[in-house]
Amino acid sequence: xxVARPAARxxxxxxxxxxxxxxxxxxxxxxxxxxxAPLSCxxxxxxxxxxxxxxxxFSNIRAVEMGLVNEEKVQNFTEQKFKKYTPEEIKVLKTVYxxxxxxxxxxxxxxxxxxxxxxxxxxxxxxxxxxxxxxxxHISPVIDKRPxxxxxxxxxxxxxxxxxxxxxxxxxxDSFRTGEVTGNLKKLKDFAPAEWQEKAEGVWPKEVxxxxxxxxxxxxxxxxxxxxxxxxxxxPTDADFLEYILERSSMTDNNRKSNSALAPGLPHKVPGVxxxxxxxxxxxxxxxxxxxxxxxxxxxxxxxxxxxLRLNTKILxxxxxxxxxxxxxxxxxxVLCIAGNKDGWLGLGIAKSTDSETAVIKSRLLAIQNMxxxxxxxxxxxxxxxxxKIGASVVxxxxxxxxxxxxxxxxxxxxxxxxxxxxxSAKFLRSHNPxxxxxxxxxxxxxxxxxxxxAIGRGKKLVDVRKVYYGGNVL
Numbered sequence: 215x216x217v218a219r220p221a222a223r224x225x226x227x228x229x230x231x232x233x234x235x236x237x238x239x240x241x242x243x244x245x246x247x248x249x250x251a252p253l254s255c256x257x258x259x260x261x262x263x264x265x266x267x268x269x270x271x272f273s274n275i276r277a278v279e280m281g282l283v284n285e286e287k288v289q290n291f292t293e294q295k296f297k298k299y300t301p302e303e304i305k306v307l308k309t310v311y312x313x314x315x316x317x318x319x320x321x322x323x324x325x326x327x328x329x330x331x332x333x334x335x336x337x338x339x340x341x342x343x344x345x346x347x348x349x350x351x352h353i354s355p356v357i358d359k360r361p362x363x364x365x366x367x368x369x370x371x372x373x374x375x376x377x378x379x380x381x382x383x384x385x386x387x388d389s390f391r392t393g394e395v396t397g398n399l400k401k402l403k404d405f406a407p408a409e410w411q412e413k414a415e416g417v418w419p420k421e422v423x424x425x426x427x428x429x430x431x432x433x434x435x436x437x438x439x440x441x442x443x444x445x446x447x448x449x450p451t452d453a454d455f456l457e458y459i460l461e462r463s464s465m466t467d468n469n470r471k472s473n474s475a476l477a478p479g480l481p482h483k484v485p486g487v488x489x490x491x492x493x494x495x496x497x498x499x500x501x502x503x504x505x506x507x508x509x510x511x512x513x514x515x516x517x518x519x520x521x522x523l524r525l526n527t528k529i530l531x532x533x534x535x536x537x538x539x540x541x542x543x544x545x546x547x548x549v550l551c552i553a554g555n556k557d558g559w560l561g562l563g564i565a566k567s568t569d570s571e572t573a574v575i576k577s578r579l580l581a582i583q584n585m586x587x588x589x590x591x592x593x594x595x596x597x598x599x600x601x602x603k604i605g606a607s608v609v610x611x612x613x614x615x616x617x618x619x620x621x622x623x624x625x626x627x628x629x630x631x632x633x634x635x636x637x638x639s640a641k642f643l644r645s646h647n648p649x650x651x652x653x654x655x656x657x658x659x660x661x662x663x664x665x666x667x668x669a670i671g672r673g674k675k676l677v678d679v680r681k682v683y684y685g686g687n688v689l
Contacts (some may be wrong), residue, residue: 216219221374222617229595262654274528276487282332282333288329288332288333289329291332292328292329292331292332295328295330295332296328296331296332297325299323304316307319307445310363310538311469314673341648347624357388364471365470367467368465368467368470371465371466372465372466373464373465373466374464374465374466376416377414377415377416378466379464381401382462382469384401385400386458386462387640390450400426400430400433402415402426402427402430403415403426405424405425405426405429405430405433406422406423407422408416409423416489433669445597460521485634486663487672490552495664496509496512496519497553498518498519499518499519499520500519500520502519502523503519507575507579508522509581511579511582511583514583515582515583522582524555525553525554525555525568525582526550526553526554526555526631526632527551527553527578527581527582528552528553528628528632529549529550529551529574529577530549530550530552530625530628530629530648530652531548531549531550531648531649531652532547532548532549532550533547533548533584533649534546534547534548534572535547535548535566545568545570546566546567546568546573547566547567547570548564548565548566548569549564549566549570549574549576549577550562550564550566550574550577550649550652551563551564551565551574551577551580551581552561552581552628552629552632552652552656553578553582553585553632554585554629554631554632554633554634555585555632555634556631556632556633556634557634558587558588558590558593558633558634559585559586559587559588559633560585560586560629560632560633560656560659561580561581561582561583561584561585562581562584562652562653562656563576563577563578563579563580563581563583563584564580564612565577565580586660588633588634588660588662589637589659589662589664590633591613592616592633593634594635594636595614595636595637595638596611596612596613596614596635596638596659596662596665597613597662597664597665598612598613598662598663599611599612599613600658600661600662600663601658602654602655602657602658602660602661603654604646604650604653604654604657605645605647606644606645606650607642607644607645607646607647607651607653607654608642608643608644608645608654609626609640609641609642609643609648609651609654609655609658610640610641610642610643611638611639611640611655611658611659612638612639612640612641613637613638614625614638614639616637617637618637618638618639619636619637620635620636620637620638621640622638622639622641623640623642623651624653624654625648625651625652626638626640626651626652629652629655629656629659633659640655
């Protein structure tokens, strides 16, 4: 057996030590055994040996820190944290729970000693515990279900007949009367004989019903003549009538509310959503931006809606791109748009969206937001020759004399017309990619040489010979 490796050598030395100790056990003393024990023994892993006990990550909370060191403090803590139900709380519980449930709650309260909860209460550590600490005394609208505060509907309820509906209408109308009239008006059954008052009007004899109606009408006329008419505001309003028609129950359940299968309506202002989709209308816009599309652009640029709409915008490149995801290819539209005021300002905007119309609107807004001044010579051409490169596209722009015109491609023609350049020639030296050529042209227009800056750098005075020679009469 080879013992060149450290692990094997350690095992070999340990085995020899064990054999030596066993052979010398009858004659050796305790000193010999103790001397043979500390032989070198190497571990099979590279981590250091743990000599001491591992300290816990979290220190335990002692009873002294909680103040529960004597019976008096335990009793005070129990009375403060685990209070008993007051008579008022029990009365409220009886309106929500059934008598059987109230008995179960009282039995549970009598069985569990609050002192045991103080001394023996522990948080759950099993794998089925809740991920948060909660005593279920409050309802969380995000986690918990919506509570049903109303009792279930009456299964024996039925639709009211004519007499029951009349009684319900009269009782509803009496609730709006004020003064002495409230509760003192007689009803139709009060004018019928005693043996017929407890029965429905439909079973009354014809003579009894006729006489009761005549007496009731005479009574109403007498009361109307004796009592002044009530003020208009004391009676039911149009909103009360509408509520009676739409919300009052037409069944024999005493208009008791119950849980409905319909979802509750959204509030007037939904928290977290209010103000996100309702755009305020600015009276200074004169109705030009009722949808609020240009409100954020107004804040960024400082222009009015009328000035924004006067800008010249043009879509130069429109293409469809795809994004490969785990769900497949997601197709979207990419749009490049330019914007200018035809007086030395030009902007470029690129936007992408799954909806082509959204991409067009976004690119137009970005182009207006990114407008920058373009340096022009005599407000008609550029300064000298400019070259710019984007990707594999190289664009060369050259200034031209008055009357030369725009001898460029159609995309560069739209860019020149948007910024107010009238004389220019352009040449594509390499790739003719539409997107890269437009971006290279925009970069070339923004990086023109500035004669004033060059003159200042050289310490010279710059004079335009054309303006001096012609006396300033130039185009």
